[in-house]
Amino acid sequence: MTDFILENLRLAGESGPQSLRIAQGRIVERGPGAGALEDDLPRRDCGGYLACAGFVDSHIHLDKALILDRCPICEGTLAEAVRLTATAKAAFTEEDVYTRAAALLERAVRHGTLVMRSFVEVDPRAGLRSFHALARLRADYADVIDLELCAFAQEGLTQEPQTLDLLHAALSEGADLLGGCPYTDSDPVAHVTQIFDLAERHGVAVDFHADFDLDPSGAILPEILSQTRARGMAGRVSVGHATKLGALPPDEVARIAAQMQAAGVALCVLPATDLFLNGRQPGPEGLRPRGLAPALALARAGVTVTLATNNVLNPFTPLGDGSLLRMAGLYANIAQLASDAEMAETFAMITDAPAALMGRDRALVPGAPADIVLLDAPDPAMAVRMGAPVRAVWKAGRLVLDQPRAEILRQR
Numbered sequence: 001m002t003d004f005i006l007e008n009l010r011l012a013g014e015s016g017p018q019s020l021r022i023a024q025g026r027i028v029e030r031g032p033g034a035g036a037l038e039d040d041l042p043r044r045d046c047g048g049y050l051a052c053a054g055f056v057d058s059h060i061h062l063d064k065a066l067i068l069d070r071c072p073i074c075e076g077t078l079a080e081a082v083r084l085t086a087t088a089k090a091a092f093t094e095e096d097v098y099t100r101a102a103a104l105l106e107r108a109v110r111h112g113t114l115v116m117r118s119f120v121e122v123d124p125r126a127g128l129r130s131f132h133a134l135a136r137l138r139a140d141y142a143d144v145i146d147l148e149l150c151a152f153a154q155e156g157l158t159q160e161p162q163t164l165d166l167l168h169a170a171l172s173e174g175a176d177l178l179g180g181c182p183y184t185d186s187d188p189v190a191h192v193t194q195i196f197d198l199a200e201r202h203g204v205a206v207d208f209h210a211d212f213d214l215d216p217s218g219a220i221l222p223e224i225l226s227q228t229r230a231r232g233m234a235g236r237v238s239v240g241h242a243t244k245l246g247a248l249p250p251d252e253v254a255r256i257a258a259q260m261q262a263a264g265v266a267l268c269v270l271p272a273t274d275l276f277l278n279g280r281q282p283g284p285e286g287l288r289p290r291g292l293a294p295a296l297a298l299a300r301a302g303v304t305v306t307l308a309t310n311n312v313l314n315p316f317t318p319l320g321d322g323s324l325l326r327m328a329g330l331y332a333n334i335a336q337l338a339s340d341a342e343m344a345e346t347f348a349m350i351t352d353a354p355a356a357l358m359g360r361d362r363a364l365v366p367g368a369p370a371d372i373v374l375l376d377a378p379d380p381a382m383a384v385r386m387g388a389p390v391r392a393v394w395k396a397g398r399l400v401l402d403q404p405r406a407e408i409l410r411q412r
Contacts, residue, residue: 005042025398064311094129224237229263275334278291325384
């Protein structure tokens with residue numbers, strides 16, 4: 001493995017040009033003069049680009065991505081999306097899932113994502129075909145991305161007990177954690193209990209899809225918080241969507257945020273899907289709600305809050321490209337953020353926060369893996385504002401993507 005020096009780059013929180021010296025796939029020196037005495041090492045002028053440890057996508061569905069051509073959308077509702085996808089996945093083959101998932105994974109890497117948590121549905125329709133496809137993908141692409149697999153019960157448990165056996169099988173074969181979806185179950189509380197029971201049996205974390213509408217009543221989040229506390233699973237539980245929080249007054253959000261922080265339950269906000277499926281019916285004054293959980297308010301209350309992709313080109317989200325910077329910009333726009341501090345906090349929701357959720361240290365410091373992404377921006381705030389292009393990606397010190405700024409050919 002080649003040792004080398006990256007110079008003339010920017011690092012968040014540092015002023016002036018910085019350098020990183022890389023040896024044996026790890027960062028061994030950082031600072032303005034890093035590698036100054038190493039005359040024999042290859043050097044790369046990074047052109048003043050911002051360096052970060054890459055993006056972390058904490059919630060994506062690779063198994064059902066890129067199926068929009070098979071699922072004509074008529075209603076644009078959550079119920080329709082679940083129904084159409086259930087029909088489509090019955091015909092999924094392992095090769096079909098692998099090919100589509102690989103296409104989206106590669107696109108995400110081009111956009112700077114180096115760590116990813118993908119849900120993968122296991123139930124009587126999908127069997128373990130999708131899981132086996134993504135397990136192969138995880139192994140095949142280990143040199144460019146760290147892929148975590150969450151065995152997921154999309155369509156409930158109590159009405160299909162055989163799904164529990166399939167979840168157990170997926171965990172026994174190497175799934176990293178367990179995912180539940182109580183809002184599709186006829187008995188949401190029993191669903192939550194069974195997911196926690198199985199997770200404890202296998203010693204894994206849990207990640208729920210929950211409270212995915214704008215009706216403030218009937219939330220399952222209090223049950224998830226209660227069981228997290230009772231089972232001592234702080235820091236190992238996360239909840240996706242939770243858009244009911246967007247329908248609550250600020251004082252109620254603050255109260256729930258304090259409970260989430262104390263229980264150690266994280267929140268994943270999924271802007272593209274949450275906006276597409278929520279708020280379709282106008283309110284009493286004819287206004288349509290935005291359908292997002294108040295991510296920044298919860299993050300400032302100490303909750304680990306992430307932004308993620310969720311679905312791409314399927315009935316849940318009929319658009320997308322796997323870019324987390326695009327997702328961050330979408331959230332910042334919808335949330336009406338403006339200041340540099342707010343943009344930097346948003347950047348953290350696709351970097352530091354999901355890394356913490358997934359138990360990974362992503363700081364560019366000596367001793368850390370040389371997982372490095374160069375962004376065409378001076379700082380994190382501008383990266384979010386502009387949707388900064390990715391110029392280069394290294395994984396464990398190996399260059400896996402190099403895409404210089406395109407030259408404009410002017411007539412002179």
